[in-house]
Amino acid sequence: MEEARSPRRARRRAWRPWALLGGMVVLSGGGGVLAASSISALEARNAQLEQEANESEARVAELQALRVSMERRLRVLEQQQQGATSLPGDLRKARELGTQMVRRETARLNLTAKLKEELTRGDAWLDAIGTEALRLELSERLLFEPGQSNLTPRGTEVLARAGAVLAAVEGHTVEVAAHTDELPVPAEAETEGTSWELSTARAATVVRALHEGPARLAQERLSATGHASFRPVVPSDSPVNRLRNRRVTLMLRPLPEAVPAPATPPSPPAAAPALQASKKTAQR
Known part of the structure; x- marks a missing residue:
């Protein structure tokens, strides 16, 4: 095994x-x-x-x-x-002009909304004067009784609406100008003097309403002028045209630039005592 x-x-x-x-x-x-x-x-x-x-x-x-x-x-x-900073004044002026145009365009839109009824009925007119101003015109029948310079209740209410818009536009003045037509006032009518006096009184009344009313426009922003019948917008050859010419214009313009006061030339300095003494010595 x-x-x-x-x-x-x-x-x-x-x-x-x-x-x-x-x-x-x-x-x-x-x-x-x-x-x-x-x-x-x-x-x-x-x-x-x-x-x-x-x-x-x-x-x-x-x-x-x-x-x-x-x-x-x-x-x-x-x-x-560097090129832009070399012209700071021009750039600042251009920027300010653009801002002013925007403010006036905003005012135009607001006035269109506030005075829609009056604009539609032909008792108010609104337009821009180029790129420099905004013009609002109000018919005589919207503000005054014929031959009178006191505002009607409706006129007071319309100016309150328009003034609220104008007062909100910073850096602008409101120039108020009143116009009449060339027809003589009837002897039996209760008028306030001549057409010159009537137009001037109406302009002053509107200025007072803008300053003392709800708008509270500052006095330095307001001016009043009466033009009587010498600045018509249409020929006064019909009742309709004469009614168109009887109006109050509110012109919204930028505030004028402040003019700097002329510099006072400095007075010549007094002669020093030592210099005066030297002059006396030289004379001797």
């Missing part, structure tokens, strides 16, 4: 070297596969890094071009600013 086991041991010993050799071959093959996959991964990573480097270089070039463009734009803006 011992002899039967000996041949089997001998055969196992004979196969052992070959098994070891096969294992080594298998291991070496697996290592090659792993090595090949590692090399492929490294090559892929290297390609990715090269691509990222190229993209970074392109981005850097783009940023440099953007920086150059921004520097150029900044220089242009600085030059423009």
Whole structure:
């Protein structure tokens, strides 16, 4: 029995070297596969890094071009600013004119809303005088009885509405001018003097109403003028036209610029005592 086991041991010993050799071959093959996959991964990573480097270089070039463009734009803006600051008075004046136009346009829209009924019926007229002023005209029958200078209740109410809008326009005056027509006043009518006196009295009445009424316009912003019949807007050849000419005009204008007072020339300085003494010595 011992002899039967000996041949089997001998055969196992004979196969052992070959098994070891096969294992080594298998291991070496697996290592090659792993090595090949590692090399492929490294090559892929290297390609990715090269691509990222190229993209970074392109981005850097783009940023440099953007920086150059921004520097150029900044220089242009600085030059423009230097040119603008060389004319501060003109720029300030242009800005103020624009502000005044906006204020008058706002007043025009507000007056259109406040006096919608009167404008529609033809008892009021509203228009802009170029870019310099805003003109509101109110018919005589809207404010006064014929030949009278006292406001009617309706006239007082209309001026309250219009005055509230005009008072809100900063930096502007309100010039009030009253007009009549050329027809002589009938002797039996109770009038207040001549057409000159009537128109002047009506202008003063409107100014007083704007100052003392709800609007509370400052006196320095108001002026009153009577023109009698000498500034008609249409020929006075019909009752309708004569009614159109009998009106009160409220002109909204910017405040005139203040004129600086002339500078007082300085008085010559008194001579110093030492200088006076030297002059006396020279005379001797």
